[in-house]
Amino acid sequence: MRSLTRTILTHRGVACRTALHQGGPVPDQTTSVMWFRRDLRTADNPALLAALADGPTLPLFVLDPALWGPAGPSRRSYLVDSLRSLGRDVPVSVVRGDPAQQVLRAAQEVGATRVHVAADYGPYGARRDAAVEEALRDTGIELVRTGSPYAVAPDRVTNGSGASYKVFTPFSRAWAEHGWRGPADPLPTDARWRHLKETVDLPDVALPEGLELPDAGEAAAHRAWEAFLDKVVDYDGARDLPGVEGTSRMSHHLKYGEIHPRTLLADLAGRGGKGATTYRQEIAWREFYADVLFQRPDSAREYLRREYAAMTYDEPGADFEAWCEGRTGFPVVDAGMRQLRATGWMHNRLRMITASFLVKDLHVEWQHGARHFLHWLVDGDLASNNHGWQWTAGSGTDASPFFRVFNPTSQGRKFDPDAAYVRTWVPELVDVEDPHDPSPEARRRVGYPEPLVDHAAERLEALDRYQAIKK
Ligand SMILES: Cc1cc2nc3c(=O)[nH]c(=O)nc-3n(C[C@H](O)[C@H](O)[C@H](O)COP(=O)(O)OP(=O)(O)OC[C@H]3O[C@@H](n4cnc5c(N)ncnc54)[C@H](O)[C@@H]3O)c2cc1C
Incomplete structure (x- = not known):
C-alpha cells in the first residue's frame, strides 16, 4: 500500500497529521465513504467523525445535474469555491452524475461497507437519499445518517400532543426548551483518507459582469x-x-x-x-x-395556506422585468434588487420590502419572485427563501396578514433614515434632495424612472383581491 502524509491546519489552528492511502482497505478496519453535500467543513461535523471512526474514509462530492442545472451563477460559483477550500483540508474526490449511481460506484471502488451523510430534510434531498439508500442496500452497503444542517433536526420539536408547530413563536419556545448538543470533537489526528481513481475537475464558473461574491470556505x-x-x-x-x-x-x-x-x-x-x-x-x-x-x-411551490391560490394575480410582464432589474422608480426597492445582483445577497429588511412590492403592488405570484431570488442569492435556500416569500405574501406561516401592505417609501425612510443604503445602490440618486422620494424634476435630471405604479391605488387593488378570496 502506498501512503502519503500531509499536515492539515484546521481553521481553529489545530494541526492534524493525515495519511492519504491508495490501494486496498486497511486490514481490520472498515473503509467508509463520507458523502459531503451541505456540510463542507471539517470542524463540528459528526457525520465525518462517524466515517473516520469506521476506518479509512473516502471524502466524496457528487456534482448532481438535478441541483447544478437550476442553480444560478452565485450558488454554482460559491459551491465550487467552497469545495476548493474544503479540498485544501480533505482530499475530496469529485464526480458528476446521478448520485444513486455515483455514490454506489464510488463505495464499490474503495470497498466501503458504509456511506456516511448528514441527513437532508428537503424535498429533493430526502427523495435522492432514499434512492441512494436503496441502490446501496441492494449491494449490502449501508447509508448512515448522522446529524443534519440544523441544531435541532426537523420533526423533533413538537407540542404536547406530538404535533409540529405551525406558528413561529411557540415553535421557538419549544425549540429552545428542546436544546441541542454541543459542537462535535475535532477531527482525529490520525485520519486516513482514500480517493477515487477517476474524478472530474471542478468547473470554472464565469460570473455575470458586476457580480462579486463573498469569500467561501x-x-x-x-x-x-x-x-x-x-x-x-x-x-x-x-x-x-x-x-x-x-x-x-x-x-x-x-x-x-x-x-x-x-x-x-x-x-x-x-x-x-x-x-x-x-x-x-x-x-x-x-x-x-x-x-x-x-x-x-x-x-x-404551492401555497401553504391553500386559499391564496384562488386569488387573482397578474402575469409577470414588463413590470416584473423592471422589478428584477431594479428599475421600479421606488428607490428602496431598486436598491435592494440591485444589491442582490451585485453581491448575491440582500439585506433581510429589503427581502421583505421587495417581496411585498412584487406581490402586493405588482400583483405577481410569489413563486416568480422566489425563483428570481434563488437564481441570484448565494444563500438561496428553498426553506428560508420560499417561506420568507410566503410569509411576506401573506400565504405563509403567520404574522404578516395580507392586509398589512408595506409602503416602500415610508419603509425606506424608517429603516434607511439617512438614505445611505439607497445612495450606495442607486448611485444616480446620490446628490438628489430626497433620495427616498425624488421629485419628478430630479428624476428627469438624473435619469431615474418615474414610479412604476401608484402605491396607494395598488394597495387598494391588493385589498380588493384579498376580500374576493375571503368571501
Ligand atoms: C423573501 C425572503 C427570502 C429569503 N431568502 C432566504 C434564503 O434564500 N436563504 C436564507 O438563508 N435566508 C433567506 N431569508 C432570510 C434572511 O433574509 C436571511 O437569512 C438574512 O438576510 C441573511 O443575512 P445574515 O446572515 O446577515 O442574517 P442575520 O441577521 O445575521 O441572521 C443570522 C442567521 O439567521 C438566519 N435567519 C435570519 N433571518 C431569517 C429568516 N427570516 N428566515 C430564516 N432564517 C433567518 C439565517 O441563517 C442568518 O444567516 C429570506 C427572507 C425573506 C423575507
Whole structure:
C-alpha cells in the first residue's frame, strides 16, 4: 500500500497529521465513504467523525445535474469555491452524475461497507437519499445518517400532543426548551483518507459582469463569525438598518455547512444581552422554516395556506422585468434588487420590502419572485427563501396578514433614515434632495424612472383581491 502524509491546519489552528492511502482497505478496519453535500467543513461535523471512526474514509462530492442545472451563477460559483477550500483540508474526490449511481460506484471502488451523510430534510434531498439508500442496500452497503444542517433536526420539536408547530413563536419556545448538543470533537489526528481513481475537475464558473461574491470556505466562515461576535451586542438595534453592517452575513456559510449552527449557538451561550438573544431567534427562524417545509414539502411551490391560490394575480410582464432589474422608480426597492445582483445577497429588511412590492403592488405570484431570488442569492435556500416569500405574501406561516401592505417609501425612510443604503445602490440618486422620494424634476435630471405604479391605488387593488378570496 502506498501512503502519503500531509499536515492539515484546521481553521481553529489545530494541526492534524493525515495519511492519504491508495490501494486496498486497511486490514481490520472498515473503509467508509463520507458523502459531503451541505456540510463542507471539517470542524463540528459528526457525520465525518462517524466515517473516520469506521476506518479509512473516502471524502466524496457528487456534482448532481438535478441541483447544478437550476442553480444560478452565485450558488454554482460559491459551491465550487467552497469545495476548493474544503479540498485544501480533505482530499475530496469529485464526480458528476446521478448520485444513486455515483455514490454506489464510488463505495464499490474503495470497498466501503458504509456511506456516511448528514441527513437532508428537503424535498429533493430526502427523495435522492432514499434512492441512494436503496441502490446501496441492494449491494449490502449501508447509508448512515448522522446529524443534519440544523441544531435541532426537523420533526423533533413538537407540542404536547406530538404535533409540529405551525406558528413561529411557540415553535421557538419549544425549540429552545428542546436544546441541542454541543459542537462535535475535532477531527482525529490520525485520519486516513482514500480517493477515487477517476474524478472530474471542478468547473470554472464565469460570473455575470458586476457580480462579486463573498469569500467561501470554512476558514472564511469562522473569520466572519469571529468578527461578528465582537459586535453581536449591537445586533438587536442594527439588524434592521440596511445602511449599517449590522448583521452577521452567515447565511451563505450556513447554507453550505461551512459552519454549523450548533457552533454559533455554543459561542453565544453565556452571552447575555438582547443582541445574542435576538440572534438565537433568527437561527430559530431558519430551523422553523426547515421544519415547516419538512411537514409540508408541497409548500416549496404551492401555497401553504391553500386559499391564496384562488386569488387573482397578474402575469409577470414588463413590470416584473423592471422589478428584477431594479428599475421600479421606488428607490428602496431598486436598491435592494440591485444589491442582490451585485453581491448575491440582500439585506433581510429589503427581502421583505421587495417581496411585498412584487406581490402586493405588482400583483405577481410569489413563486416568480422566489425563483428570481434563488437564481441570484448565494444563500438561496428553498426553506428560508420560499417561506420568507410566503410569509411576506401573506400565504405563509403567520404574522404578516395580507392586509398589512408595506409602503416602500415610508419603509425606506424608517429603516434607511439617512438614505445611505439607497445612495450606495442607486448611485444616480446620490446628490438628489430626497433620495427616498425624488421629485419628478430630479428624476428627469438624473435619469431615474418615474414610479412604476401608484402605491396607494395598488394597495387598494391588493385589498380588493384579498376580500374576493375571503368571501
Ligand atoms: C423573501 C425572503 C427570502 C429569503 N431568502 C432566504 C434564503 O434564500 N436563504 C436564507 O438563508 N435566508 C433567506 N431569508 C432570510 C434572511 O433574509 C436571511 O437569512 C438574512 O438576510 C441573511 O443575512 P445574515 O446572515 O446577515 O442574517 P442575520 O441577521 O445575521 O441572521 C443570522 C442567521 O439567521 C438566519 N435567519 C435570519 N433571518 C431569517 C429568516 N427570516 N428566515 C430564516 N432564517 C433567518 C439565517 O441563517 C442568518 O444567516 C429570506 C427572507 C425573506 C423575507
